[in-house]
Amino acid sequence: MRNFSLLAVLCLLTAALYAQSPAATTRFTLQGRAVDTASAPLPSATVMLLSAKDSAMINFTRANENGAFSFKNLKAGSYILKISFVEYIPYNQSIKSTGEPVMDLGLLKMKPITRELMEVVVRTAKAPLTIKGDTIEYNASSFKVPPGSTVEDLLRKLPGVQIDQDGNIRAQGQEVKKVTVDGKSFFGDDPKLATKNLQAEAITKVQVFNDKTEQAKMTGVDDGKKEKTVNLQLKDEFKKGGFGKVTAGAGPASNNVSTRFEGKGSYNKFDSKQQFSALLLGNNTNQQGISFNDYQDFRGSNSFNWNDNADFGFSGSNRFLYFGDDNESLTIPISGGNGRGFTKNAAGGLNYNYDTKKTKLSTSYYFNQTRLDLDALRENKSYLPGSTNLRKTDTSSQANLTTNHRVSFRLEKQLDSMQTLLIISNSRFGINSSNLQSQQRVFQSVANSSEIPTTYSQSTNNSSANQFAMANTLLYRLKFKKKGRNFGASATFQINKNDGDLLLKARNEFFQATSVNDMLRVLNQDQGTASISNQYKANLLYVEPFAKKFFWETFYNFNLRYDEVDRDVSNLDDSRRQIDSLSLYYKNNYLFNRLGSSVRYSYKGLNISVGVAGQQFQLDGKFARDQSQPLQPIKRTFTTVIPNFSLNYDLKNNRYLNASYDVGVQIPSSRDLQPVTSNSNPLAITRGNPNLLPQLGHNLSAYFSYFNPGSFINFWSNIYTTYFVNQIIYSQIVDPKTLITTTMPENLTGGKNLGSYIGFGFPLKKTKATLNLNTQLNFGHNLTRINEVLNETNNQNYSFGVRLELTPKEWITFYGNANIGITNTKYSINTAQNQTIYNNSVRGDLNLKLPGGFYLNTTMNYNEYKNEKLNFNQQIPLLSSSIYRIVGKAKKAEVRLSGFDLLNRNVVVSQYAGQNYTSTERIQSLARYFMLSFTYNMRGVQAKMRRDYY
Template sequence: MKKLLFIFTLLLTSSIFAQSYPFKITGTINSEKDKTAIEAATVHVEKARDSSIVTYTISNDKGKFSLEGKSFSKDVKLFISYVGMDSYSKSIQLDKTSSLDLGTIFLKEESNILSEVVIQSRAPITIKKDTLEFNVKSFKTKKDANVEDLLKKLPGVEVDEDGKITVNGKEVNKILVNGKPFFGNDPSITTKNLTKDIIEKVQITDTKSKSEAFTGEKGDANNKTINLTIKKENNKGWFGRVSGGAGTDKRFEGAAMINRFDNNQRFSVLASTNNINSPGFSFGEIQKMFGGGGNIWLGGNGGFSINGRRFGGGSGIIKSKTAGATYADEFSKGLDVNANYFYSGSTSNNESKSNREYTLPDRKYFSNSTTISDDENHNHSFDTDFDIEIDSTFLINIKPTFVFNKREGSSRRQEESLDKDNTLTNSYVSSAYSKSEANNFQNRLDITKKLGAKGSFIKASISNRIDKADTEEINKSTIETFGSNPSTENRDQKSTIENNLMGLTTRLTYRFPLIAKKFFLDTKYRYQRDERENKENTFDFNSTTQQYSDFNTGLSSDFIYNDITKIPSVELVYRTKKWRLNFGTGFVNRTLENNDKLRPELSLKKEYNNLDLDASFRYRFDSKASIYFDYRLNNSAPSINQIQPFTDVTNPSNIIKGNPNLKPTQNHRAYINFNKFNWQARTGFWFYLSGTLYENQVITNTSIDDDLVRNTTYENTDGGYDFWGGGSYSKKIKLDSIVSLQLRAGTNIRASKNFNIINDIKEGAKTTSISPVFRATLDWDKVASIEGNYDISFSNTKYDVNTDQNQNFTRHSVNIRTKTTVPKKLEWRNDIRYTYNPNVIGFNKSAWFWNATLAYSILKDQGTISLKAYDLLNQNTNAQRRATSNYIEDSESTVLQQYFMLGFSWKFNSLGKKGKIKNYDFRF
């Protein structure tokens, strides 16, 4: 039977390929009016039978195009389109060796007269100056695809396993819906919860502030913004999803999101709760069952964030609750309002362990530590955004933000130090409890006025910030020192801490055109003042009164710290269709002033003067390739704890004292990016390289006595650097009409050198690493897909003094994802990962991690029943090794263990119910 099936499949495949018609169509596209070449016109071929797209390309800077492909339909239609021009179409009948030169094709300026024949198709890609626009109908996805699934299909766009989106190597840091933020620009909420079927176009451009977009200035060349435009017929109605699940080991999750769109008015609410370390925005969808969405950072202080937004929690096991609402409306022409509210609450439990091997100039020693923590966090944030466009030349933007946070936590830590013979030299045991409340208010006012028609403008910006935090802590600790002079020190203390910040920043820019719309002189001035007030009262426990009543001066503080910066600067800006150059310089005057009320003799005032430089250029070779370079010289002042000559004895095993003679660190930073995408061949290539050289870098200077007690201060040094880069090559191969293969090979590189001083000997550590990655995705439309990638990381650390301690690390990672949708209503997904860390000592070197999900659609595909298995092999681990200039550390912490969960989700959608419009299914 298997042989017969194989023969039948072989014959069927041969029959399909026998009916294909390869073709090559060339030509040149010019403007009929001025007879000049048209660059970036879109040329595509459709099947005449069903208007599905066969292939497409873009004309080059000379207007020439070459379109090659293979069609399984003999009758096709060629379309040429360009913004501002009437489209061109031509019916073509293919034969076995079709090669057609269309010569020069002249496009007319767009006509206002309605044609008798309305062309229903749309070009798959349109290039509008700096904006790349994709027609969603042209890209095939599964039936219930969300925006993230759609983005994975777009050429040049990559979405990694954490949900991070890049376009030709540049990260997407903002996603808009109809040009407006959606839940505060959080990309993960948008991409994972809006469905593809309501989207009409995807527009990609450099990230810009609203003022930059209004004046036509350059944006952030290192980041991209995606704007999703909703279909007009789908921009009114309700849609959303609710889900829930319960599993073994008392695991649970529940989430809901409801959206109401009414043209310019938009309202959405969401809520979720779970104890599976998820922020709650996956809503039970299969591909997002494990860890939620976006770039997730887990910290040990009871907090985690998604794409920069704080949601509370921490490493370990997290139980979280979230709720939020967003509202956007255009009350009248020129007045746009956007408002967002978020609540996040969490409790977390974590146990972390670390083993360190320290290398001193004359000896080694070891440190082992274990920390157990429990935290509870509640966070409320509210932000609004008002755009007031007085007229076409005058824009006002107001953006206030409020954040309220309440946190309570406890921790227990055990640490021991051993000499080179593994003899115990000292031990440190502590327990701590703290609770805090913090309030934050920020507001930014931007005023932009365009002057005349030559590109001149004036901008003013005022930002203020008010932070107020109150904390109460109880710390109990015991440090024991062994050896020839044994000692024991016990501490039992209570502290009340007040931290307040008042910040003000003003910016003023005036642009003067030297050559209208091409060459400009910008004059700028920035003033910034941050005033920090710190008051910490620490009391020792009095055994007689049984109260915390003995004031501890050494652990208390009362100071006001001012950081004042003034920067007048000038900048030259030159831009053409292909070039964009700028050069700017500024004089930085910075004053650091500390008024210590508790220790007046430690008050200080420092003034620093430096130059800032900024130079960049961008060149666009054609519609397929561009290069960008940027160089910056700036300086960063020492922090208050580094410069304040106060001895911090909070940790008696590591006493820290600031150095008031520190100088600001100067940073020389350079960045280069090149990207090229061949629309015809479906190949993409990009690379970037960035690096920073440091002058007067602040490093630690530590002396360690025979009992391994550390005394640390800070020094300046030269010679430090940090370089990083990467590149990628991808190619999509269409094997037949329903099977495609996507290949990608890339790498990330990093090289850095850091210094420290230990017992008067300066040690430098140079670390280099390279991480190649290979990925392949085989997609069989509506049936199955398999994606595999292999990552290997090589890391080498070399020391200037202790060369015998040089280290080499290697880490392997293999990831395989599979999806099958046979039978039609059943979906089966697997996510299998294998990691191998051969250099880790004391923890597991290797682990398999396997997640699996079965989902069955019911209720006319509106409902889904799912069964998921997390960590089927029960081997989940996060053991890792890292090296610094004076120690090597192996560590691991609590991770979520194996569980099984049964879930149900239901979705609803009333968008576009009235007056449905025929959906032309243009697919690859």
């Protein structure tokens, strides 16, 4: 903790010293007024001060309502003053300090752009940025990045834009939801795909703005919601040819692997109508690289890209219907992403977009294969009534092979000025295999007594699975001549098929129990599961304007889902005799109907919606231990009334207010409803509950944001709370003899959480230094039943963060951030185990341009995990560095020497406090290695640059 605090203080001290650097011997103030030819003020004009030497931006501001502006504390020297205003020719003037403390330029008259003046080329320095309303446009050439940099590196340089270590983007204090290239989607909806794979040298302008939601665009009714969007404009020469990057590298043996290698290539070709992109990678350095992490179960969750919402309803976050995860899990749910374990990765993708006024086509294919070797040590401490504690240790070794193919297709056809038709199809085919070997030990203690070993288990799981999923949607939109009147209809078919097999071998020893069923001591089972889920959906939406500021919205949702699962568990030591207690065959039909209506008021930035919906779930299920046996019915009907309220208020001057209330409904999953027992972990048994009710979550939230485009000060905050009725929780029964834990879902009311997030960012010195502060609070009240005793767990989570961005000179950049995370956990059934968890981190990224054309990049990441109650304290410093040089006459190639984890300390550590337990995890992962790599940048076919008219 001492090292962490020292690094955090140094980070803040650097900021303070930089902000308070000694002034030059001579400083002056520059001021003036932007007016038109009639001397009328031009309020909010963008005013920039550039270096006379290289046109680099020194400072910027916006004129006040009288057109007045000023720059204070300027060093003596020569500058270029540039003023821009919509529909006016930019004003440019050379400035040289005179030695006077105040230099007043007086009235600076700007001429309007006329048709004749449009033909005049203004030969002057381009504006580094232009502010038009809530849109900020950056001139990419004014922000220097090293050769071969990606768009992500360019965005880090832009005032008001932040990129975290995972590549997530925030602009003007808000998360960026979408990145487009020349106004078109790039490889789906993941912003990081564009920023990580496009080259900075291909970009001429970066535009940041608030875009309307797709539903608002479709209906013509402003719902008040905004999505922060970044658009990248390509240079002309990159629009008419191909460009891309190829990287190949290798390094000496490390971590028992003979050679480290990595290869990655991307190719892009664009024109005014078409986009083609290709990506390919392979490595054994734990770099999965391209998005689609974990390849989530399809079920339509990725079928509505580009915000194509075919499930019409309230525009709140809980308008969708959630069914839960019903597929039987045949492997331990551990992925190889985020640097866990040791992985070999191969991936590739093709993307094609065709975009015209009436036709928009997007299609892509993506392949991914990951081989994972993972050794883990986990410790779980459970707290039972009567001051009884259980400590479980799990030492496991796992080898996985996962292969996925993904195909997407989207066609949007504008039939005429009023009608639009969309066809959307997404599919995935995956093959998975896994081998897991585990050793588990259970120790019991009462109060402060010493631990007693009670159980030892050694198991081997070999599993394989084939998965296929597809979602197809047809969406029709109709706009009437009357403004605001709209009709929408959609139909969707989804299929999810999963066939898997698990071979389970386990040997269990019970040291304290004298009489135990022999079936619990030795397990040798074949668990086969075949499942299929078909879903049919239909939706209708009608919007009718009435009065001048009101809209009436009515929607209907129909959903029919059919599930069939055949689970056959047999004992391999007994001539493959079926084990009835673990086998199950069931069929389920879910029928869902919802009818809702709301009234929306929209006027001058104020948008209020109030509505109500009635919805009904019908479950018609049948189950038996085997298909040959008579099926037993499970029939349930759930009817719920759902209120909805939302308020969105554009307060002008880049201030936004949002508040909402809605009710989220989660129906129990098929797996939770079926009375089936699963023993894939012999010491942790799970069982379904056919008496479950739907879970209701009453959600209330409020959000406020502010951004000053002149000073680049931003502030945002939100507060949210949820109260659960019939919350689906997982209660536990611990066998007093064997200490085997059986978990079964049930409904409990009273769970709740309350949270808030506050962020504040401001430039210490414009274009040179920026400081961002944030804090996050969350208070949770969770319920669960342990051995028939109700346990109440209260979590108090506190997080504090600071981020410093320094770009004082073209040859140096520094990004530093520090975060402190504290979790206080209190248990009602065992107060002696109340504890505090600390998760702290400090990170610094330094980039230097060295003499001789060399560049140096160094990253230091220090993480601390601490829990005094469990005597858990681990610090992990990660130091990585690389030095590279651009070579060749055309400056297209790069040679780089990199060292990862130079201190050889890398290990993945996590700790967590749950409803009646705490857990820690340590996973061996890729540590110190070195690599020499070569990169070649392909540039587009040269084309004549168009002239820029002002």
